[in-house]
Amino acid sequence: MTDNLLTATGEALYGPRWQSDLARDLGVSDRTMRRWAAGDDTPRPGVYADLLRLTQARATALSALAAELGAMAASTPQR
Numbered sequence: 001m002t003d004n005l006l007t008a009t010g011e012a013l014y015g016p017r018w019q020s021d022l023a024r025d026l027g028v029s030d031r032t033m034r035r036w037a038a039g040d041d042t043p044r045p046g047v048y049a050d051l052l053r054l055t056q057a058r059a060t061a062l063s064a065l066a067a068e069l070g071a072m073a074a075s076t077p078q079r
Contacts, residue, residue: 006037009051013058026050 010018023033026047035041 006043006051009055010037013054022054025054 007018010022014021019033019037020030023030026033028044032041036043036047
């Protein structure tokens with residue numbers, strides 16, 4: 001995995017201070033995540049699948065929120 005893909009995924013999921021949150025959700029130490037992000041170590045097997053699962057779960061949650069917000073926006077008078 002390129003450190004760019006890991007960084008882009010982490011930032012998309014958790015914002016600019018992503019490393020600790022992503023480390024927690026992947027079940028690795030902050031130090032391990034920093035090594036992966038720096039390209040000093042290779043992520044363990046299965047990280048791609050774990051990242052895919054996390055991004056899909058976030059996309060599902062955001063999609064549901066967008067639908068609710070759309071319904072509220074449509075039913076609320078605009079100023």
